[in-house]
Amino acid sequence: MKLAERVNKIQPSPTLAIDAKAKALKAQGVDVVGFGAGEPDFDTPENIREAAKKAIDNGFTRYMAVGGADDLKDAIIAKMKRDHGLEYTRDEISVACGAKHTLYNISQALIEEGDEVIIPGPYWVSYPDQIKLAGGTPVFIMADESTGFKITPKQLDKAITPKTKYLIFGSPCNPTGTTYTKEELTALGQVLIKHQHVLLVTDDIYEQLIYDGMKFYNMPQLLPELKPRTIVVNGVSKTYAMTGWRIGYACGPKELMSAMTKMQSQSTSNATSIAQKASVEALNGSQDAIEKMRLEFEKRRTYIADRLNTIPGVSCFKSNGAFYVFPNFSGCYGKTTPSGKKIENSTDFAAYLLEDAKVAIVPGIAFGDDRYARLSYAISIENIKKGVDRIEEAIKNLK
Template identity: 40%
Template sequence: MEKGQDILRLDAGEPDFDTPKPIIDAAKKALDDGFTRYTPIGGLPSLKEAIRQKLRRDNNLYYDSDEILHTCGAKQALFNACMTLLNPTDEIVIPTPNWGTYPSLAIMAWARMVEAPTRYEDRFILQPEVLEACLTEQTRIVILNTPNNPTGQVYSREELSALGNVLLKYPDVFILSDDIYEHLNYTDEPYANILNVCPSLKNRTVLINGVSKAYAMTGWRVGFAAGPVDLITEMEKFQGQSTSHTAAVAQKAAEAAFNGGLDDVHNMVKVFRERANLVAEGLSRIDKIDFHPAQGGFYCLPNFERVIESLDGVEDDQQLGDWLLEELGIAMVPGSAFNAPGHMRLSFAADNKTLEKGLDRLHKAFG
């Protein structure tokens, strides 16, 4: 890397937008109104009502307040569910490539992770026959994530329905539907999760969501789980002996986000969609890189295997990550972090100038 060359950060895992002002104003008012003390472990009643209304309005799904648990980010909702459901002899099925936290959930619960591999040729979409081959008498949890981190792909209703038809045959298996990128959907189809296409799975599905990605509130740490009342009750007990709850002021901010409409979200999505197109156009000019255009989230997972083969002294994607940083001044996350060796996760949570410069450097090096 040349001395003084700038580093282009294409590795971010959070939106590069500020939290919308109405949400910040609501938090300030909450502080003035005295929301500085403990809250119920499950969350402020007003927050739980806002989540109930969000699920009805955005997802056409109906939950009672005792079927909802607020958490310290969506990550804790996943953790609570796994620690509540899993025993050491149980298995958790995780489609790969996968977000890096999922395998850790299995490790912490002393359960066994079963990889359900997806293929580039299938847009990294889990195929029903692959899912079925992974399911055994020991299977306790299947995780589904759409829009997907790290692939940027979105499951269609038909693809979810095919998976749902398999899961219907295994009544002891719970589904964790990680919907955190829900609103960052650039396809022509409305967003759908597994319950929108297979509502009969509701008694063993936990929806995982929050405000981090759609509302640019990663630092506020507010997520939620919605699921069967008996399971949510046990998850709340577990949370009560760990973090108790997130800050009261953060809960009021999340309440304002859910109650405040989606105008700011739609404005952010418009920008991300434009960036996804910019990235797709730029990558399409590079012969040695294969990719699927991002359909959601703010990630793309290009295949760099031919690039790796062309570089002396670079044997894998981790070494490629070092090479890109040292030689081109580009920071990306190696695909091995997501069980996707030979790939690199490119984040377009960066401004157009940064993306254009990064794509230009890649094109000059490999085009």
């Protein structure tokens, strides 16, 4: 069978692949510690689960408006005003099957062949591939631990060309957990103000997972003149431990929201009716569960970063958000495993850990920098301890 050329432009999601491999080993009875998952290990809070059960019993089981039910749009509008002081109307909201699908719709609705999209790196794996699928060219601005994985206004300014369509920006960021301050975001936003043709897609999916007393901001709330050309992307997956429910949304110019909805009408149609009802409860109901989860993540972040930093050959930047650390393991490259294999890069290192130490991590190359690997701390503190003990031992065994 001859498949379409577009399939060859992209990679299967490497993070999902690692997670699947670790889960398959576990299913065979192997005791694997999986640092691969990009999802909270907590259950969806009870009030949200109850709302879903009620939705089924009340018959919310049919096709709905493609771009989202009005009560969910109203809950999103209220959230945007409450948390960010940003005002939207229903026609400026579009609901899809997760933030990933929302970002996909944006790329399909905006990008033309040859358009450039700026992505700060290390970056979330889906950004470049979605852009390539739409015929665009990803333009990376790379940062490393020497700047806390933060890009500078100067770098952003330099990356913008007449072909730049949008900047896709996330703080806290996946895979580094990097969280920009209000001042840093303002300085980056000011560069965008200078370049009127550039749109901003702000991926706020980790907005609630911030530590060390830092506060979340997005650029349009700091610089209201950016709002007319900003698309805010968010969802319920990470904040409410609802990754499987598949609800994400965008807030932005109505012309774009309507284009995204039009395209969605020929692909998935509406996001699941029951999950939409559950998301109304997530956004409007008690927010208490978030703080409990946030505090637990913060404790784990401190533990894992501090422990990794005690291992010779490893340095781990202690970032302030999300549920990932992105340690530099390049001090282990060039060494040989007990079975005689030389470790040349992050893929070799991850394979060694999985085979010899039964620990799953995601190689940094998937996120644009081969010196690093991503470890998710969305697992219990006992498992984090067990996993880091194994990593320490495995590194000790390298010659």
